[in-house]
Amino acid sequence: MNGDGRKNAPHRLSSRLVQVAFLAIVLLAWFLATTRWGVSRILLPNPVNVWHQLIDIVASGAFIPDLRITLGELAGAFAISMSLGVTIGYLISRSRYLIRVFEPLLAAIYAIPIILFLPLYVLLLGLGPASKIALGATISFFPIVLSTIAGFGYVDRRLVTAARSMGANNIQMFRYVLLPAALPVVLAGLRLGFTVALLSVIASETIASFAGLGHHIVDLAENMDTARMFAYIVFVIAIVAFLNAVVSTIEGRARW
Template identity: 30%
Template sequence: MTIPEQRVSLPSSKVRPSEPPSDVPERAPLMSRRWFAIVAGFTIPGVVIAVWWVVSALKLLPVSQLPSPEMVVLALFDMAQRGWLAQDIAISAQRVVIGFLGGATLGLIFGAVVGLSRKGDLFLAPTLGAIRAVPSLAWIPLLLIWLKIGEDSKITLIAIGAFFPVYTTVASALRHVDKQLVEAARAFGHTGLRLFATVQLPAIIPSVVSGLRLALAQAWLFLVAAELIASSMGLGFRLIDSQNNGRVDRIFLIIILLAILGKATDALIGIFERWVQRRLA
C-alpha cells in the first residue's frame, strides 16, 4: 500500500518592499557642527572672564595685582587714542612675519639637507643640535654687539626661534618617508630636487605644518624676548614700560593681545594646511 505523499508547506516569509530613500539629509553630529565648535572654543575664555570679574568685584585681590576687566578695556581705549595700540601691533606683527618667514625657509632647507643626505646628517646635525640648546636670551648680547640696536637684531633673533622647530620636524620626517615610494619615483626618472618637490615634500606635509605651528609660537616668544630688552616700540617694549610705570591693566591688556595675535596667526597656518591638502588631493 502506497503512503500518500504529504506536502509540508513552510510559511512563506513576507518580503517587505524596499523603502524609498529619504530625501531628508542626515543631521550632522553636534560635535561636528561649526556653531558648536565656535561656542566650545569660547567657553573656557568666557568662564575665565566671568571668574575674573567676580574676583575683582568682590575685591578678593588688590587692584595692583588683579585689575578689573573694565580697567583693562579702558586701558585699551586709552592706548588706542594715544596711537600706541595700532603702532605696537603693526611693528610687532611685522617683525614676527619677517623673522618667521626667514627662519622657516632656512629651517626647511637645512632640514631637507640633513634629512636626505647622510653627509649633511653627519656634519650639520651635531652642530645644529648644540645651537638649538642655547637659550633665547643668550643670543641677545651677541646680536646687539654684532647688529646693534635695530630691526636687524630683533628679526635675526626671531628667525633663530622659528628656524629650529621647522628644521627638526622636516629632518625627522624625511628620514621616515616610505623608501618604496622613493624607489618607485626614481624608477620613473625623479631625482634630486624634482624627487624632493614631487614625492618627499608632499609626503611630509603634516609634519611641515606642525613645524610651522611650533615655529610661529616660537617667533612670538622670541619677539617678546627681543623687545623686552632692546626696543623702543612694540608690544614687548610696552609690556616692560607698563611694568616700570605700575600699569598692571596695560600688562593684562598686552598679554591678551599677544594671545589673540598668536591664535590668529596660527589660524592662518590652518588655512594654509587646508589649501595644501586640496592641492595635493
C-alpha cells in the first residue's frame, strides 16, 4: 500500500498542475473572448464585471427577499414530503405484501420527469409559492418514501427473530432493532429528497413565477443584464452548495 502511495505521489502533483492549468486556460479564454475576440457583451460578460457584480449582490443584500421566498418554499415542500414520505413509507414497509404492491408503482412514477406536472400545479394553485411547494413536495416525496421502504422493509429477518425470542415488545423492537437498521438508509433518502426539493423549487421558479432566486435569474436574463445574471448564477450555486453541505453534515452527525 505504502509503495503504491509513493508511486502515486508524482501523479497526484501533476494532476493538480493539470487542473490549475485547465482552470487558468478557461479563465484566460473567457477574459480574452470578451476583451480581444469581440464576443458580444450580451452573450458573454467580462469576468471582471461579473466579479464586481457578485460583490455588489452579496454586499448590498439585495438577494434577501428572493432568498427568503425560495427558502420558505423549500421548507414547505420538504416538510410535506418528509412527513408524508416517512409515514407512508413506514406503513408500507410493515407488510411484505404491501411492499410488493406499492414499491414498483412508486418506483415507476419516480422514473417520470415530474417537472411535467408543473403546468397543472400552476393551473390549480397559481403562479405564487403554493405551486412551487406542491411541485417540490411531489418530486422529493418519491426518494424519501422509497428509501424509507428500503430502510424499514429489508431489516435482517434474523435480527427481528432474535429480538422477538428475547421478548422484545413492539416499542423495544422499533427503538433497538428497526430504527438503528433503517436510519442510515432513511437519512440518505431524506438528504436526496432535500436536494431534489431545492432544485425543483428553483426550477419551477425559473419556469413560472413572480419571485424567488430562480425567477431573479430569469428577470436579469430578460433584461439582458448578463454580467449581473452570471454573478447571480454563481451566487445561487454557492447557496445550493452551502445548503447541501449543511444537510450532509447533519446526516453524518445523525447517523452516529
